[in-house]
Amino acid sequence: MGKVKELTIETRSAIMTLIEEDYSQREIATKLKISKGAVHRTIQRYSSTGGFKDKPRSGRPRVTTKTGDLHIITISMRSRKKTAPEIRAEINVIREEPLSVPINDTTKAKACWTFWARCSAETTSTSPKQDQTVGMGQNP
Template structure:
């Protein structure tokens, strides 16, 4: 169960508030225009974790820092004909 599609964090919190207030899952789903199973998964995840936030996911680790990324972007704009190898060598 990853991110609940179609609902931002704010909308997820609103949906949980409606569920806690006793509103049926079908009504909450219709209100937000999402599938019933989306709201049901949200409720289940909230009961398990106590949070409406996205869960951490594994993924490829970053090889460069934000500062290095900014330098790469700035260099590529400033020196349009430099190759990626030359920019990498400048790091």
């Protein structure tokens, strides 16, 4: 099953307005060009919660903050030969609550690539002198 496109709050409120005007679910679905199931789920959600907000999503909670992620990247960039367990050990010395989730090399690499991509997008263009490359056999 693929991802389902969520209804906007405006569409959800339009559904409830049409329900109050005694339209059937089928008529609402046809009028708003959405599925009958989406209309039904919106009505069920409104009757159970009394609002249009999305339900909270499940998922693994974050262990580190964005600041902590930047700290991991900084440690990794400063000492390129440190392994992921060494970085985790260094962070655990600093943190009040130890970092129980292992930082693996894939996570470390992904964080570093994200950092470099963001930095390269933020930098301005270099001067023409810096852009010149030295080919093989040429003197600098």
